[in-house]
Amino acid sequence: MPISGEEHNGLMKTGLNLISQALSIFDSSLNLAVCNRRYQDMFDLPEAYVTAGVSFEETIRLLVRRGEYGPVDDEEEAVRSRVEAARAFVPHYMERLRSNGRWVSVEGFPLPQGGWVTVYTDITEVRIQQQMLRTRSVELSEQLLSNTERLSETNRALSAANTALEAAKNQLAEMEARTRLTTEMMPAHIAHVDRNLRYTYTNRRLSAVIPGRPSQIIGLTGYEALGESSFAKIRPHLARALAGEASVCEFTDADSGRRIRTAFTPDRIGEGPINGVYILSTDITEESQARAAVLQTRKRELAAQLTSGLAHDFANLLTIILGLQTRLEQLDLPEGAAELVTSTLAAARRGGTLTDRIASISGQKQLRPEPVHMPTFLHDLCRLAGPALPDHISLRLQSEPIETPLVLDAGALQDSLLNLILNAKDAIGAVPGTISLHARSIHETWLELAVCDTGCGFSDKALSHAFDPFFTTKGGEGSGLGLSMVYDQATISGGTVRLENLAGGGARVELRLPYRPAPANAPSRLVLLVEDSVEIRETVRDMLLRLGHAVVEAASAAEAEALADVPELDILLTDLHLKGSINGLDLAQKLQKRRALAVGVMTSLPSSAPLRQAADARFPLLAKPFEDRALASFITRVAG
Structure with a gap:
């Protein structure tokens, strides 16, 4: 059975009190977090100074006033200097003679999460033995005794240094583990190659970014890991990075079809030599698909602006030509003229067809996924x-x-x-x-x-x-x-x-x-269907029922407003053009102010109609006519 927090704290305190050395732990704000009884006894501290939360500065001020550090000229300066040294969090070892005549060694270590642990050891007996050895061993030279004392002090300092080194080593290992875990969780491939373009580090995400490539590539060259085609595309950038120039490139992997963006950073410290290249690769396939779609849409809009006026005037001219040629065709023309009129009419009609095709390719295109x-x-x-x-x-x-x-x-x-x-x-x-x-x-x-x-x-x-x-x-x-x-x-x-x-x-x-898989079957929704045409309303209602949704019907905006407070209502699906003074767009905006409601509008208005354009900018829009599959996809998009 797991022990409680209170039992855990009690066991920890009992264990610390059994240690013969004094121990104190101050947090990153230099407030006391933990200490043992030996700490209180060694420095004869009042109960308030061994209570969690007491500041390091208060404790130092008390010890300075007692003469713990010997006589001082400026009490505040003595306190300040020791507090500043503690804030620096530098590992240290020292031995000092206390005011009561006893010797103490002090070992301090910073903690990874911030804070400070200090261990105090009474070494008076060791010092006495050294003194006795000095006074009683007349056969030993003064130099040997001094060397022995220095060796003893050095050994104690070395022990403290080894402890600090081990702590630093553990911290470094923990940091490395965290760094590797972080890099392996990233949706990108992070790697390092040496000057021979051989991988020395990888976060093992290459196969996720470029399918078909190995995950473990340490020891492989770029050519071996990526293949001839893709490696040839990035090799010039690797060469530039080895020459000291960072760069970014995009390329398409021929095997997988993925679009990849890769950043190359020289591995250099200061002005030293370049030891290799850091590589960051991300899959931007979806981004490039969207970018191409947006670019083509903008080109279409520009083409529409350039050709709409021309096509309009051209259509008017063709109308005049067709009219004139038709009148000529009805006249009594000389031999051969009738054939010319017929050819002219055929050419004019072909020009009209061509005008329609120009309008279709340059005009606004409505995708219906x-x-x-x-x-x-x-x-x-x-x-x-x-x-x-x-x-x-x-x-x-x-x-x-x-x-x-x-x-x-x-x-x-x-x-x-x-x-x-x-x-x-x-x-x-x-x-x-x-x-x-x-x-x-x-x-x-x-x-x-x-x-x-x-x-x-x-x-x-x-x-x-x-x-x-x-x-x-x-x-x-x-x-x-x-x-x-x-x-x-x-x-x-x-x-x-x-x-x-x-x-x-x-x-x-x-x-x-x-390649965009369709979402799984959407959950059943309660749909408020607003349509003033009885035939269309019945058709859409049957579609919704076949898709597994429940339907509440309204033939006008007024009926819809009366039904909009049904608690289980999920979606408003309204026609844009309704009979009466309130259209579908006004209705949707009005109901959304009353309650949280997903909204979709459907319409047979042309894309150039101002009302359709206003609705399309505000809500998802479904153009009529449509089938079950288009309606299912639309309801899923509206519901989010």
Whole structure:
């Protein structure tokens, strides 16, 4: 049975009182924490001076007044100097003659957690024996006696020094253990290499930062631990660090697909030689994905600003041209003129289509992420793409098992892959060929989707400019926006697109999207559904019920306000455009002031509508129409 704190303190006090030496412990504020009875007896201290909390300064002042340290000219200065020496916390050993004629040795040691322990030993008998030896041993020379005394004092001082050294060693070992534990808990790889680029220290986190690498790398070179490709990317920075220059670099590990940021710091003390390099590596894959998405969004916004006015004016001009050409078409035109009018009309209509595509690629893009079961998605994609392919071209699906639902914009991804499959069909042409669709997970960091074909491959110019808007190799039949849209969609999702020609002929287009597993089934919620359309309200209610949620319905803002005090209510899901003077945004803001309530809004308003933009800046927004999976993901996001 464990002993109580009071019993523990009693046992400790009894043990300290059995020690023949005097002992005192003062804390970091120089207040008495612990002492034994021998301490009180040796210095004849009153009870108040052996009570926990008495200050070191008070005790020293009492001893100075008693003459414990001999005669002093300035009492305050004597007290002050001893208190300052104690605050310095420097280990020491000394022997002094007390005012009562007895000799005492004093050993002081600082404590790791702050504070001070002092051990006092009465060495009067040792001193008397030394004196007797000096007076009685006439045969011994004065020099020998002095050496013996000095040796005895040195031995005692050496014993104290050894004790202090052992304490320091224990403190150092404890600090090293704490440091290693701290570094091993960090979500980064910390390492040191010597001048031969061989690892001398690691916190064993390399495999966590870059999957597939060993954890224990001490003794290995950077080339052996990282592999040829990744080591080649950091080697110039290691060379700069060995030359005395700190640096930071970012690189993508080809095997794992992880984006890594690494800092290199020269190992140098003062102006001494450089002994190696300290290395700090962190996984910034998610950061780089988000950064790429933000950058692409900003580029889209800039493109929208530059093209919106131009597209508007161009559309107006095309409208005038179409009108004039239509009027010309109705006139009695000379031979050959009718064909010119027809060609002009076709060109104007194609210009209108092109204007719409420019608006779609440069305008605001609303991602609709939802849980996607990849085997089902890929099967449906192949079934959808099959009828668009001629009989002499076959479509093959080669996919690794990816059973975990992933958060993706299924519609946009389907459009991108269909675009790539149709491009591959055009590249194969009239000869028999094969299109392959590959899907795999890369260390649960990326979802890789690749479309390969047995066609003619990309020209050097196409490899360089394929993602440029309006670049096409199809002559007048292509708009040059297909691959640009694929690139745009992947990038705003935080992914990448890569083109290459295959060694045996043909081409490969690779999409990498962030691998984001869908959250587990959300707990059941009580949802206040506000929708003024009966048909839509019933449809959304049935969706929510199928997802396992309970629903309270309201057909107007007034009904919603009356129902908002239901205690178990978790979520307000309201349409943005409601009948009456209060819209969904006003309702949401009003109810949130009354109680803590998660809010989501749904709308069919276009993205350019001011009310939609105001709501989107304030609350999570779900665009209509939507399916069960999109609603499930939205409710999870709203509930937080």
